[in-house]
Amino acid sequence: MDTVALAVTDGMLHFELSVAYEVFGAEQSDATDPLYRVAVCGPGPVRFGRFRLEPDGGLDRLPYADTVIVPGWADVDVDPPAGLVDAVRAAHEAGARVASLCTGAFVLAAAGLLDGRRATTHWAHTEVLAARYPRVEVDPDVLYVDNGSVLTSAGKAAAMDLCLHLVRLDHGSAIANRVARTLVVPPHRAGGQAQFVTAPVPSRDDHPLGDLLPWAVERLDQALTVEDLARRANMSSRNLGRHFRSATGTTPLRWLLTQRIRRAQELLESTGDSIDAIAAATGMGTATTLRRHFNRTIGVPPDAYRRTFRSARSGARQQRHGS
Incomplete structure (x- = not known):
């Protein structure tokens, strides 16, 4: 320990x-x-x-x-x-x-x-x-x-x-x-180091997006559109955009992309899945698309990110346990 x-x-x-x-x-x-x-x-x-x-x-x-x-x-x-x-x-x-x-x-x-x-x-x-x-x-x-x-x-x-x-x-x-x-806090916050950032989400049960966002996060492997989100939230696309901007500081599509990148980060850290498989699991479609968005958002390619986090965790554990 x-x-x-x-x-x-x-x-x-x-x-x-x-x-x-x-x-x-x-x-x-x-x-x-x-x-x-x-x-x-x-x-x-x-x-x-x-x-x-x-x-x-x-x-x-x-x-x-x-x-x-x-x-x-x-x-x-x-x-x-x-x-x-x-x-x-x-x-x-x-x-x-x-x-x-x-x-x-x-x-x-x-x-x-x-x-x-x-x-x-x-x-x-x-x-x-x-x-x-x-x-x-x-x-x-x-x-x-x-x-x-x-x-x-x-x-x-x-x-x-x-x-x-x-x-x-x-x-x-x-x-x-x-x-x-x-602790009832977001695991990552917008601002600062992009490598560790994701958009915040509402925590109040009575928020108009309180049910929608968890629903969307569970379906990141699907090609969700703004219309899909608006229909699920039972509101117009324009009204949905206003709520998103107020709650997350960004647009529905940008929020979706951020969640897809975040899921890709988790899979890169915790699995040996191929980039193609991770692209499919995060709704990116192809490895090329994932690499483009990941590199633009995080600042490094998915493969480099995986090596960095795996070596950081492995190295820290070896140092602490004297191996």
Whole structure:
């Protein structure tokens, strides 16, 4: 079982800490074992805001974790505690994957883990991060940045995006989607890195599209049209378009294409099916059509995407289990 250590100290942001604990500590009712063993590690009892937290162990436990999460750091105008910085650096040197949430990037930068790397943080603090650590390539326009063993997220809700991305790397799309459903959040959000994005869907049962979208997702292998969707929703095509734009920020056809690409991603990650078979299963028709849309949307061909995700998961597991 993978171990996730949440590195805490006085001044941490409780929202990001809670997000990480919820994602990695999420219980799966149909799973025999939890996905991760989660430990909160700190120098002793810590305070953030009006809260007081008793960690499970000290910062010296970080090097023994598979993944270390550094939540947001409240006061970016002062240097983070040296003990925390040293412990995070030691964990990375020991082979742990290290991820920061929001302004936790300042801790990683202080540890030298972001030197020469692309990184992000809360948009309000990207200029400060870039000025203080000029060797870091700060990107203010993404939800998160994955450098393999070092990852950073933008602010607040982007912490959820990065945590779910880590689950997806470790256990695949199906498990990450299940965790997202448990937390009542979309598994991917529009904006930022296109490789991990899909359009959000309404979550309210009484939404006009509440029944239509799950119905369409179950029929992605079929050549659905706007007229098919409108007929199923019992509304005109124009009215359907208005509801789609309001709920998802896009058109029915664009939403369908995004769902087909997302299904193709899942099949590429979890099966050995041929590109032709995946094209048929996602309603793309031919491998040529799938490759064209996939490359345009994701930025890489389907075969390259499959190699990347399989090697990332395999490599991470070999490193963690010492094989």
